[in-house]
Amino acid sequence: MDPSKLFCLFCGCSVPNHNDTFREDEHYFLIRRPHFASEENFSDKITIQTMNCPNCHKVSIDIVGVGSQFPNRITHFNPISLAKAYPDYIPQTIRSDYEEAHAILNLSPKASATLSRRCLQGMIRDFWGISKARLVDEIDALKDIVDPSTKKVLDALRKLGNIGAHPEKDINLIVDIEPNEAHLLLKFIELLMQKWYIERHDNKQLLQDILDLDKDKQNQRRSKNS
Numbered sequence: 311m312d313p314s315k316l317f318c319l320f321c322g323c324s325v326p327n328h329n330d331t332f333r334e335d336e337h338y339f340l341i342r343r344p345h346f347a348s349e350e351n352f353s354d355k356i357t358i359q360t361m362n363c364p365n366c367h368k369v370s371i372d373i374v375g376v377g378s379q380f381p382n383r384i385t386h387f388n389p390i391s392l393a394k395a396y397p398d399y400i401p402q403t404i405r406s407d408y409e410e411a412h413a414i415l416n417l418s419p420k421a422s423a424t425l426s427r428r429c430l431q432g433m434i435r436d437f438w439g440i441s442k443a444r445l446v447d448e449i450d451a452l453k454d455i456v457d458p459s460t461k462k463v464l465d466a467l468r469k470l471g472n473i474g475a476h477p478e479k480d481i482n483l484i485v486d487i488e489p490n491e492a493h494l495l496l497k498f499i500e501l502l503m504q505k506w507y508i509e510r511h512d513n514k515q516l517l518q519d520i521l522d523l524d525k526d527k528q529n530q531r532r533s534k535n536s
């Protein structure tokens with residue numbers, strides 16, 4: 311977690327950074343064994359970040375690697391995954407791909423990006439009813455439906471997911487994806503879940519509520535007139 315902008319991973323509220331809400335404890339492997347330590351490996355440590363949410367009182371714990379052996383490696387200890395829980399009206403297969411992509415984020419960012427790509431394909435097929443042999447053609451079919459900036463990002467996500475899905479023939483071309491990069495793709499999937507599924511559902515609900523209200527009022531009028 312970024313100490314300058316803390317958010318509760320359980321309830322999503324922002325958490326102020328002070329002594330009783332956020333702590334960082336450092337663990338050095340070589341601190342009492344100086345004869346093993348060289349300049350280089352003395353900087354290797356893990357930092358355990360603990361955050362206590364004042365709103366829901368749940369404790370989030372991240373373990374962060376620092377130094378040459380495991381730089382920037384983050385393990386989410388509690389909760390294990392940062393995946394959001396989505397409602398049932400989003401198909402199960404789409405939610406499963408999304409949750410798996412989150413679960414594997416730090417272990418294999420490349421596999422995570424591939425799952426994000428599959429999740430995106432599932433969303434385009436289910437939400438827009440567009441189904442073609444290749445994802446590139448499915449995204450192309452969306453060009454008159456979504457705004458140009460979304461279309462560009464959809465293409466970028468497709469290409470990044472390709473890195474894991476289709477290994478390069480030339481071994482020198484292999485590009486790796488970092489956990490924070492794969493996380494960006496998941497953030498974009500979350501944005502689409504919101505913009506597509508949740509907004510459609512909420513809009514439909516609002517319209518239905520107004521129709522129900524109108525029906526209710528008409529019935530009241532009728533019963534008063536009779």
Ligand SMILES: [Zn+2]
Pocket residue numbers: 318319320321322323363364365366367368
């Ligand atoms: Zn909370």
